[in-house]
Amino acid sequence: MRRWHQLSEVAIEALIRLCGFSATIFVLGIFVFVCREAWPLWHNDAFHLSEFLFSIQWYPTSAVSKHYGVLAMIAGTFSVTLLAMTMAVPLGLGAAIYLGEFCPSRPREILKVLVEMLAAIPSVVWGFAGLTITSRLIVRYTSADVGVNLLNGALLLALMSLPIIVSLAEDALRAVPDEYREAALALGATRWQLTWRVLLPAARHGLVAAVLLGFGRAIGETMAVLMATGHAIHLPTSVFDPVRTLTANIAAELGEAPARTTHYQVLFLTGVLLFLVTFAVNLTAGLIIRRERRP
Amino acid sequence: MEQVAIPRRKCFVLLLLVGLTACGHRNGPRAQTLRVRGSDTMLILAQAWAEAYGQMNRRVAVEVSGGGSGQGIAALLEGAIDIANCSRNLKPEEAAAAQAHTGKVPQEVIVGYDALAVFVHRDNPLEEISIAQLAEIYRVGGRLSRWSDLGVRIPAGRNRIVVVNRQSSSGTYEFFREHVLANRDFALGSLDMNGSKEVVDLIASTPGAIGYSGMAFATPVVKMLRVRRKSGDPAFAPTLANVLAHHYPISRSLLIYTLGEPRAMVGEYIHWLQSPTGQQIVADSGYVPVCSGKDLAPPCGAGTN
Numbered sequence: 001m002r003r004w005h006q007l008s009e010v011a012i013e014a015l016i017r018l019c020g021f022s023a024t025i026f027v028l029g030i031f032v033f034v035c036r037e038a039w040p041l042w043h044n045d046a047f048h049l050s051e052f053l054f055s056i057q058w059y060p061t062s063a064v065s066k067h068y069g070v071l072a073m074i075a076g077t078f079s080v081t082l083l084a085m086t087m088a089v090p091l092g093l094g095a096a097i098y099l100g101e102f103c104p105s106r107p108r109e110i111l112k113v114l115v116e117m118l119a120a121i122p123s124v125v126w127g128f129a130g131l132t133i134t135s136r137l138i139v140r141y142t143s144a145d146v147g148v149n150l151l152n153g154a155l156l157l158a159l160m161s162l163p164i165i166v167s168l169a170e171d172a173l174r175a176v177p178d179e180y181r182e183a184a185l186a187l188g189a190t191r192w193q194l195t196w197r198v199l200l201p202a203a204r205h206g207l208v209a210a211v212l213l214g215f216g217r218a219i220g221e222t223m224a225v226l227m228a229t230g231h232a233i234h235l236p237t238s239v240f241d242p243v244r245t246l247t248a249n250i251a252a253e254l255g256e257a258p259a260r261t262t263h264y265q266v267l268f269l270t271g272v273l274l275f276l277v278t279f280a281v282n283l284t285a286g287l288i289i290r291r292e293r294r295p
Numbered sequence: 296m297e298q299v300a301i302p303r304r305k306c307f308v309l310l311l312l313v314g315l316t317a318c319g320h321r322n323g324p325r326a327q328t329l330r331v332r333g334s335d336t337m338l339i340l341a342q343a344w345a346e347a348y349g350q351m352n353r354r355v356a357v358e359v360s361g362g363g364s365g366q367g368i369a370a371l372l373e374g375a376i377d378i379a380n381c382s383r384n385l386k387p388e389e390a391a392a393a394q395a396h397t398g399k400v401p402q403e404v405i406v407g408y409d410a411l412a413v414f415v416h417r418d419n420p421l422e423e424i425s426i427a428q429l430a431e432i433y434r435v436g437g438r439l440s441r442w443s444d445l446g447v448r449i450p451a452g453r454n455r456i457v458v459v460n461r462q463s464s465s466g467t468y469e470f471f472r473e474h475v476l477a478n479r480d481f482a483l484g485s486l487d488m489n490g491s492k493e494v495v496d497l498i499a500s501t502p503g504a505i506g507y508s509g510m511a512f513a514t515p516v517v518k519m520l521r522v523r524r525k526s527g528d529p530a531f532a533p534t535l536a537n538v539l540a541h542h543y544p545i546s547r548s549l550l551i552y553t554l555g556e557p558r559a560m561v562g563e564y565i566h567w568l569q570s571p572t573g574q575q576i577v578a579d580s581g582y583v584p585v586c587s588g589k590d591l592a593p594p595c596g597a598g599t600n
Contacts (some may be wrong), residue, residue, distance in 0.1 A: 063480075
């Protein structure tokens with residue numbers, strides 16, 4: 001009986017350890033798989049890395065001459081994400097400051113639940129809203145030629161990354177020790193001075209991490225931008241231009257591309273590119289959070 | 296105490312699993328499933344067929360999905376489906392791939408005809424367009440980019456032609472490229488929609504837009520243009536009569552493909568599609584049936600070019 005107990009103890013420990021490692025195993029596994037599918041491109045004469053990165057010519061199914069340049073989609077991804085961040089960061093940090101420092105505790109709990117509910121809305125629902133509501137408003141109230149465009153996609157991405165930014169930034173503000181607040185107030189600082197001069201600098205690492213994770217959320221989003229940005233291969237020159245993002249392009253074309261063709265491999269290479277970008281963003285955020293924890 | 300509790304919990308989980316599996320069979324068992332995928336143009340037609348066939352023949356469930364003609368063919372070659380819907384002819388390399396992978400020859404059946412309609416916003420004063428003008432709007436390096444180039448003025452001061460296109464797996468896209476652009480490339484910068492319905496919806500909400508889709512996707516909120524083959528020719532509307540009489544310049548066959556000779560269940564289904572009941576559904580869905588009465592010859596030319 002006692003031995004059985006010990007054995008089960010060991011088994012359960014092993015199981016829990018496996019669970020802990022599994023996330024890492026899956027991430028590595030996915031990365032290896034994506035790289036493996038894209039690997040044959042190195043020996044492919046029809047493919048040039050310089051064209052892939054620096055050309056906007058995307059003609060993967062052309063009847064005359066095929067080209068695989070994703071520059072327009074890289075520009076699309078970054079323009080839509082950065083525009084989304086210019087909306088989401090002030091709004092998200094403002095909301096976090098209000099929730100963390102100014103809001104009475106009863107409404108705060110309600111507001112926090114509501115903000116977190118934004119994260120529970122499936123991205124296809126956001127995309128649908130972008131397609132049927134915001135895009136039509138943009139056509140009606142601006143001079144835009146078409147409603148599904150950069151601004152429309154950025155608006156949705158801003159709303160989608162807002163809950164991440166708000167909750168992480170609020171956590172960062174709350175992690176600032178109360179001694180800081182008490183000391184500042186004792187010196188006669190107003191609440192505004194306290195927030196601006198003491199809390200924000202003290203929580204800056206956590207706030208930057210919140211913004212970066214929001215950025216990571218926005219850059220990887222697929223369905224909403226596929227539906228709402230117009231899916232046009234075009235270097236944007238105004239916020240009313242339609243664009244195509246890397247993620248949307250993979251989603252729209254991977255199903256049709258016959259396995260092991262150049263088109264298929266290039267789509268996987270696009271996946272590698274996206275993986276590296278999100279990995280860099282998340283790693284930076286992680287390092288910043290760790291630096292903050294260490295005094 | 297604990298030793299009693301654990302088996303009970305296990306029992307509960309088991310019962311739950313049994314209950315879940317039982318749920319799947321509540322609607323009565325369908326002995327066989329027929330999987331159909333492909334052309335988005337044909338999706339509404341294929342769904343109407345599947346529904347009618349399911350009501351008539353309770354043993355067979357027909358599962359339909361879209362994705363584009365290219366996806367349908369790709370899935371057929373992988374053996375994932377029984378029938379591929381296709382709004383363009385099979386390419387020689389696809390037929391070769393089918394033989395190389397599966398050793399079987401794809402079989403083609405014409406199940407209807409479609410006119411490729413050209414849509415603009417309903418407030419657009421344009422009524423007619425020629426194939427050459429369409430090519431200049433859509434092709435790379437094309438000369439038409441503003442509505443004033445076509446001699447029309449769009450309300451609300453928008454002059455740029457918003458070119459609405461389809462994703463590259465679409466059979467409609469490839470048909471348009473082949474028959475309107477003479478296989479030249481599309482200009483980059485078009486809005487590439489994932490479905491025929493999305494094309495029509497986007498045009499309905501975009502005053503300066505132009506796009507193309509199967510004739511069955513026409514709605515009252517968009518306008519179908521009359522199309523002329525060459526400048527100087529009369530322009531024709533995409534109607535059943537004009538398709539049957541070969542007047543409408545961009546009409547095509549709606550095809551289905553199977554691998555090798557279809558098995559019994561698939562063969563029965565295909566036979567039914569060609570029957571008067573199946574062809575009535577083609578007409579009801581807004582397309583042109585293969586045989587519209589004895590005195591009208593089917594527009595075979597539309598299928599083979």
